[in-house]
Amino acid sequence: MSDHEESKIESVMEKITEKFHGDSSSSDSDDDKSSSTLQAKIFRLFGREKPVHKVFGGGKPADVFLWRNKKISAGILGGVTAIWVLFDLLEYHLLTLVCHCLILALAVLFLWSNATTFINKSPPRIPEVSIPEEPILEFAAALRIEINRAFAILRDIASGKDLKKFLSVIAGLWVLSIVGNCCNFLTLFYIAFVLLHTVPVLYEKYEDQVDSFAEKAMVEIKKQYAVFDAKVLSKIPRGPLKNKKH
Structure with a gap:
């Protein structure tokens, strides 16, 4: 066999090898894209993107709520x-x-x-008891941030930009007022505390099943809201400013 024919065979083999590697890399990239799109399509409750432990801050309070240390919790x-x-x-x-x-x-x-x-x-030597300053200041600062965030959310809801959010908040406050009428503040606080120590850890354990059920429930709620919007909300007369915008 001549050198010319050998060089031709080697070039053909190189092309086949390059094509094979190109196809495999493209298939790998397609698999990565499909897996990433599949992960993006997974429904998480309340649009959650982080793990449950990170949602609760990822520190010692999250460890307590999620029973990382069972004795402390x-x-x-x-x-x-x-x-x-x-x-x-x-x-x-x-x-x-x-x-x-x-x-x-x-x-x-x-x-x-x-x-x-x-x-x-x-x-016996009686120990001196004193409250440290730093944890109190950290708690006060965190509480101030959460209160300001709640005020900003209430202001956004009261501005009238989102009717759906407004109605859901009104319904939630109405249900909370009924519950508060049935029991005192201490019992309501205890119920909320027990739910905070049980619901997150159960959700973390069965999050796939809960998210699947919540996705079906959200689809059904959106359907019912669309019917309610078509039959009731769309018939509410709009103000002159809103008509001018449209």
């Missing part, structure tokens, strides 16, 4: 439950509880300090 939930039982079921008053706790603590420390003189031991 169970202790906090048990403590809040005990407070609710004392103040709501047993109708214990806060001032009475604080006074009784102080009486008990002072009596125990006083008796312990005097008992050490009879058994020839040094009296």
Whole structure:
């Protein structure tokens, strides 16, 4: 076989190899695109793009709400439950509880300090208790940011730009007023606290099933809203400024 024929065969083989690699790379890119589009099409509740842990801030509060440390989460939930039982079921008053706790603590420390003189031991050293400044300032700053954000959302809703959001907020406040009429503030706070410690961890565990069901529910809600818009909202007369814009 001549050198010319060998060079032709090598060039043909190179072309076939390049074509094969090109097809494989294009198929890989197509697979990446299809997988990315498939991931983009996955419905997440409330348009969530981050994991549930990141939604809650990703710090220690998120660990507590999502039961990353079961002892701490169970202790906090048990403590809040005990407070609710004392103040709501047993109708214990806060001032009475604080006074009784102080009486008990002072009596125990006083008796312990005097008992050490009879058994020839040094009296116990009572530790100094002080509230640190930095956590209080961080909590106040975070609370201020959330309150300002809530005011901005309420202002945006009251401006009349989104009728759907306005109606949903009005319906939510109406339901909340009915619930608040049925139980006192402490019970309502306890229910919200228990839901905050149970619903996120259950949602994180079964998020695919919940998101699939929520997607179907949102489709149905949009259909019903479209019917309501066609039969009721579209028949509401618009103001002169809005007609001029249209």
